[in-house]
Amino acid sequence: MGLKLFNSLSRKKEDFVPLQGNHVGIYVCGVTVYDYCHVGHGRAAVVFDTIYRYLKHLGYDVLYARNFTDIDDKIIKRAAEEGIPWQEVTRKYIAAFYEDMGRLNVSPPEVEPRATDHIPEMLEMIASLVEQGKAYASDGDVFYSVSSFPAYGRLSGKNPQELVAGARVEVNEKKQSPLDFALWKKSKPGEPAWDSPWGPGRPGWHIECSAMGRKYLGQTFDIHGGGKDLIFPHHENEIAQSAGCSGHAPVKYWMHNGFVNIDKEKMSKSLGNFFTLRDIYKSHHPEVLRLFLISSHYRSPIDFSEKNLEDAEKVLCRFYEGIDAATRALAVQEVKEPLEPGRAEGPFMEKFEAAMNDDFNTAVALAHLNEELRALNTWTQDPASEPAADALNRLTGIKQAGQVLGLFAKSPGEFQSELFELKNQSLALDTQKIETLIEERNAARRTKDWATADRCRDALAQMGVLIEDTARGTEWKIK
């Protein structure tokens, strides 16, 4: 069974067939760099990173491009507010983007084009559109003439006539039709500007993706992704520009991820109900957030909440602990007979791939991972239950699937200590005192003084410390 994905254009799941053999070109709309990224940006990045990873897992030769919009009204406004050059604003937030997304284990795409590095390519497209009579200059601005593109509205399911009638579009004397959108915007004095045949100005928002997608991935490429909110007008306009220019559909499969909600409402800047990634990292491990983000299907809305994050943390801890315990148990086995780690195979991997092949159903993939973890834990607890080689295969499978999902990237020890640091920030535990209490308890246990032992454990619990007596001695963690 091959990969199927939901194409926003047809509103159906379609078989994925790359345009050129084994090559896959994918372009995803990145962010406008004028502020810190919030969870919604994180979701889009994680969703498409997971798709990217899975395509590579399937053996495709993937060329992934994700842009930075580094010139736009919001950036200019921000620069004015802070009294710094606009380049300073974009520099700052691009650096923040890398930091925040890096912690989410979002891998860097092959190409990360910036709008301001592609002004000539945009001007070339705009000129071509003007030449073809599909765009017109008006007092230093250049607009795309929507009426020149009959298929306008197909992606978003909108009817141009009704859009005009609905007319919530702002009145602009310079436009021939309210639906026309800017390809080039005349700059006001003091604003950033580039020379153009129509005078100094800056590019409209939509043209950058058309120009950069074409440059790096070709006239027509396989997948174009982004958040659902980009369907209209951004992607609709992009299609109009690109197709208007070349005469060919620019994209074969359009993919859009759902929103992150807060109390059932879309998280957004304008509503002010957003959490930035770095705020969340103050109290939650980034990998916990990643797990939360992929625990629902990418097209569904997800409700962001403290409770959901806590649930995700429990699940992730269970995985790390299971991986840790199994790894130790296998190391012991290894002494008796050498085990060869290979590529995981068998029912688990097949189920995992079947889930991912079904429009990247990470929720089902995680269900299979949970089942596999349980089977692995069973072996860890009782190594006689199945051959060690089988357990190794399970462990390998879990790690490989985790790799595709961007999970379990750290060593269990690393993860546990990072989680500890995070939780300890508020508790500020006295490690010395904890060790002493544990020692005291174990001494009491040796003399079967259970009352004292329990008193020690209660004291630790009071501090927020949880005790576990294991074969390797007493271990503790923060509850």
Add this chain to the structure above:
RNA sequence: GGCACCGUCGCCAAGUGGUAAGGCAGAGGUCUGCAAAAUCUCCAUCGGCGGUUCGACUCCGCCCGGUGCCUCCA
């Protein structure tokens, strides 16, 4: 107003025209001095009302409830 989408166990979340994955929480068992962790077992008939069908949670209609897009937005 126009166009979409959603409503599944206490909570989160998959799914299919033939009788509901997984996780959290909960109950009981194993293990443990007792716990914890792990593991085993148990735990839903799918918003409401009609219709199509041998059979619907899954298809159609209506209703109720919720959201999104139509404007910058991942």
